[in-house]
Amino acid sequence: MNVIGSDNIASDLPDIPLTWVGSTRSDMQAQPKEAQRLMGQQLRRAQRRLEPDDWKPMPTVGRGVREIRVRDSDGTYRTMYVTSGRPPRIYVLAVFTKKTAKTPQRTIDLARKRYKAVTELIRTGE
Secondary structure, three states, X not given: OOOOOHHHHHHHOOOOOXXXXXXXHHHHHOOOHHHHHHHHHXXXXXXXXXXXXXXXXXXXXXXOXXXXXXXXXXXXXXXXXXXXXXXXXXEEEEEEEEOOOOOXXXXXXXXXXXXXXXXXXXXXXX
16 A cells, blocks of 8 residues: 655655845844744745745735744744745745834835735746
8 A cells, every 4th residue: 555644745855946036135133043044944845845933824925825923032033924936936025123013114115015026927928
């Protein structure tokens, strides 16, 4: 009897490539080292086609956008990303430190602008 374990399905597929959009790479590098490590682990899970440990959908930014949530002793940090295209690719749309309960409107607007640019790029095949 041939049984495929569900734990092996994601690991048998190639990792999803990751693209930093705009200033997101330098924004990540500006975060504290522990926050970088934690967010990096969660993005790695997404690349391996696994769910991040703590995330929420961000439909106000765009269809399929997710916000990874991480915390350490110094603060709360967020990374917004979307997986899109054929073959799939992860696009990091925003990286920021969360200082209030509500995500700042300027961060949502920036992520939305980047999302629109990514979807247009995919649509036109450039």
